[in-house]
Amino acid sequence: MVKSIQAQEQRTGLYLLLPALAVLLLVFAYPIGRSLWLGLFAQNLGTELQPVFIGLNNYIRIFGDGHFWQTFWITIRFTVLSVTLELLLGLGVALVLNQTFRGRSVVRTIAILPWALPTALIALGWTWIFNDQYGIANDILLRLGFISTGINWLGEAFTATLALIVADVWKTMPFISILLLAGLQSIPQDLYEAYAMEGASPWQSFWRITLPLLMPQIVIAVLFRFAQAFGIFDLMQVMTGGGPGGSTEVVALYIYANAMRYLDFGYASALIVVTFLLLVCVIALCSFVVSRSRQSSI
Amino acid sequence: MAILLESDSLSKHPSSVPKRRSLSLSNILFWCAVVAIVIFCLAPILWQVLTSFKVNEDIAAIPNIYFPTRLTLDHYIELFARRPFGRYILNSAFVSLTSTIACLIIGTPAAYALARSRPRGSYLIQLGILFVTLFPSILLLQGLLEIVQVLNLGNNYLALILPYTAMNLPLTILVMRSFFVQLPRDLEDAARVDGYNTWQMLVQILTPLTLPALVTTGILTFIAAWNEFIFALTFITEETMKTIPVASAQLGGSSVFEIPYGAIAAATVVGTTPLVILVLLFQKQIVQGLTSGAVKG
Known part of the structure; x- marks a missing residue:
């Protein structure tokens, strides 16, 4: 009797889960599975968009595709620089917001604002700020005397990358500071007091208590941000379109161009699979670190 | 750094006499x-x-x-009088609202199931859900485009509502699950004694209790749907059906040399204002949802 009630409850549970599972499978599993399959075919304008089985040739092509690896390194560089900067700034902001001071809740609200706004619109805003003729970035730097002539921000490879990183850090740093702030608030205060009693300076207790206990949140935040930054599309699409001269063309833009512009569906599928696998490796590595730091913090 | 940690102790002990900041x-x-x-x-x-x-x-x-x-107000007048920006806002609002509601309707029962009846494979399902939150949209675009073409959903809001619902399901399920786990079981036991089945119980008894959590996840879903770009760019080509981020990004002048900076700025203001209002109203819920979604998950 008890068993049948349990069995019945499990069945109801399954029914409750089914719609969600169906939607998730359709939107996440199908496209990835489809790319795995289509990656073994040539389906492009050359084959009149008919799939022709070519085995692993698409993957061999990726190996020798300098253009892909260029976009790959551009993406890695952007991701690592952005996420590192965000982490450092986000930690600083979280430490400040963790204090009691007058107007804290207002400052907290302001500090999450950038996160909530659409990247595409933010990108338009930063494009205007970095405009070579009328941009305020040049104006401020000129007035302060740091430069003597305006910089063509989005027209040079180095400065365009810099502008993109600034925009991305601005937009996503709040996400990291929210997560880290929650982590800071969960650290028991007694630890600091006990440690201070032993004569430790606040600087020491930051390194010995705050940072180690914050590690799980830091790793989770970095994991989320790494995955997002690695697949970033809208920021580059709006601000630089991948230019100048392909210097800010990230993997997502390259895949988009292959699928949507060159209609090279087979090759785009293989690119998706490779990107997916590279991402999975990074996620697995991070999850491993998370589970270890969780164990050690308990 | 030093001061931060020093005065940190104040924040946790409101009862203790605050040191005067010199x-x-x-x-x-x-x-x-x-x-x-x-x-x-x-x-x-x-x-x-x-x-x-x-x-x-x-x-x-x-x-x-x-x-x-x-x-x-010229730039705003241009957006609303000479371009269909009123329509774009409605489009964005419709797509975001519909997918938010769909997400809550589909996600809440699933979260409840994972929290309570735990059918076989729950753990794997949860792992899978966590995993897909890390998927960038670009990896799904081509496969979704096929689905859109096969079902003839091009220039149909369903082409956006479906992926937006799916993309926000993981967060909804994780946040709602952690909420259900915290609920005392007595209530459900009492309801069962009174003859409620699971679905009735969920709708009539638990939903009112979960309202705060529903608001939290609903707001996060709405923001994410409003902000989405790549699917909206690809699946909707009909001018009057575009959402506001895409329409704003495609604002151009009559020639390449004539970029309407003022109108673009006005468009970003128009497109971000609803979200600024949401943040001002629901700052606490947003922070709660983000932290419980990412950390507890």
């Missing part, structure tokens, strides 16, 4: 940091707002004119 160097540095955060977060937004109210001569002035010499 006008020390560390205190000054602290307030500099606060001011820097506020300026960093607000300045780019304010610059758009200022630009959107300037006349074209002010916008193109060299050196820059920071505060408009005269205020104009």
Whole structure:
């Protein structure tokens, strides 16, 4: 009797889960599975968009595709620089917001604002700020005397990358500071007091208590941000379109161009699979670190 | 850094007598940091707002004119009178609202099932759900495009509502699950004794209790749907059906040399205002949802 009630409850549970599972499978599993399959075919304008089985040739092509690896390194560089900067700034902001001071809740609200706004619109805003003729970035730097002539921000490879990183850090740093702030608030205060009693300076207790206990949140935040930054599309699409001269063309833009512009569906599928696998490796590595730091913090 | 940790103890012990902040160097540095955060977060937004109210001569002035010499609504009038920006806002609002509601309707029962009846494979399902939150949209685009073409959903809002619902399901399920786990079981037991089945119980008894969590996840879903770009760019090509981020990004002048900076600034203001209002109203819920979604998950 008890068993049948349990069995019945499990069945109801399954029914409750089914719609969600169906939607998730359709939107996440199908496209990835489809790319795995289509990656073994040539389906492009050359084959009149008919799939022709070519085995692993698409993957061999990726190996020798300098253009892909260029976009790959551009993406890695952007991701690592952005996420590192965000982490450092986000930690600083979280430490400040963790204090009691007058107007804290207002400052907290302001500090999450950038996160909530659409990247595409933010990108338009930063494009205007970095405009070579009328941009305020040049104006401020000129007035302060740091430069003597305006910089063509989005027209040079180095400065365009810099502008993109600034925009991305601005937009996503709040996400990291929210997560880290929650982590800071969960650290028991007694630890600091006990440690201070032993004569430790606040600087020491930051390194010995705050940072180690914050590690799980830091790793989770970095994991989320790494995955997002690695697949970033809208920021580059709006601000630089991948230019100048392909210097800010990230993997997502390259895949988009292959699928949507060159209609090279087979090759785009293989690119998706490779990107997916590279991402999975990074996620697995991070999850491993998370589970270890969780164990050690308990 | 030193001051931060020192005065940290105050925040946790409101009952203890707060030390009076002296006008020390560390205190000054602290307030500099606060001011820097506020300026960093607000300045780019304010610059758009200022630009959107300037006349074209002010916008193109060299050196820059920071505060408009005269205020104009021309750029906003252009958006709403000469371009269908009213329609774009409605489009975005419709797609975001519908997918938010769909997400809650589908996600809440699933979260409940994972929290309570735990059918076989729950653990794997949860792992899978966590995993897909890390998928970038670009990896799904081509496969979804096929589905859209097969089902003939091009230029149909369903082509956006379906992926937006799916993309936000993981967060909804994780946040709602952690909420259900915290609920005492007695209530459900009592309801069962009264003859409620699971579905009735969920709708009539638990949903009112979960309202705060529903609001939290609903807001996060709405924001994510409003902000989405790549699917909206690809699946909707009909001019009047576009959402506001895409329509704004495609604002152009009559020639390449004539970029309507003022109108673009006004468009960013129009497209971000609803979200600014949401953040002002629901700051606490947003923070809660983000932390419980990411950390507890």
